[in-house]
Amino acid sequence: MSKIYTIVxxxxxxxxxxxxxxxxxxxxxxxxxxxxxxxxxxxIIENFRTRFYPSFRAVTFEGKAGWNFADxxxxxxxxxxxxxxxxxxxxxxxxxxxxxxxxxxxxxKLYLLLxxxxxxxxxxxxxxxxxGNLLHGGLGYNIxxxxxxxxxxxxxxxxxxxxxxxxxxxxxxxxVTFSFGF
Numbered sequence: 798m799s800k801i802y803t804i805v806x807x808x809x810x811x812x813x814x815x816x817x818x819x820x821x822x823x824x825x826x827x828x829x830x831x832x833x834x835x836x837x838x839x840x841i842i843e844n845f846r847t848r849f850y851p852s853f854r855a856v857t858f859e860g861k862a863g864w865n866f867a868d869x870x871x872x873x874x875x876x877x878x879x880x881x882x883x884x885x886x887x888x889x890x891x892x893x894x895x896x897x898x899x900x901x902x903x904x905x906k907l908y909l910l911l912x913x914x915x916x917x918x919x920x921x922x923x924x925x926x927x928x929g930n931l932l933h934g935g936l937g938y939n940i941x942x943x944x945x946x947x948x949x950x951x952x953x954x955x956x957x958x959x960x961x962x963x964x965x966x967x968x969x970x971x972x973v974t975f976s977f978g979f
Contacts, residue, residue, distance in 0.1 A: 826858075827974045829972050830856060835888075835927065836850065860876045872897050873895070905939075910937055916953070926958055935948050
């Protein structure tokens with residue numbers, strides 16, 4: 798195992814001159830929108846009609862807290878919350894995890910990110926429609942000092958689904974998030 802860490806470290810050392818942003822503590826708050834395959838895979842039968850819901854997630858809030866190392870690698874904790882909306886969809890989700898962001902050598906404003914965490918979703922009056930560990934990865938761009946935009950994909954298998962809800966057991970989520978760091 799230590800050989801792998803040594804190889805990774807020796808590979809990164811030559812690129813220390815290219816920076817994503819300053820080293821030190823990071824805290825970002827963001828807002829985004831996107832599409833969730835899991836959120837669109839169910840319908841609700843009411844007394845006089847059947848309601849189908851779109852995959853569109855109108856708003857997602859995101860927060861990150863962590864540390865930048867050597868001006869190019871960040872390790873952080875992430876929380877993403879997508880609240881339900883009575884007009885668009887009662888589906889709501891929560892994601893809490895840990896991740897790493899790595900600036901692309903030679904491209905000081907572009908970075909890759911990868912996170913792994915716990916996802917939980919529900920609809921309406923607390924009906925659980927799935928939870929599981931999901932992988933979250935994407936590409937980010939540093940627009941300006943402390944302003945970032947990220948295009949991300951989150952996916953994986955879910956379990957613990959309420960039997961009364963006919964919904965698929967996997968999540969595929971694509972989103973765009975604008976974040977401000979302070």
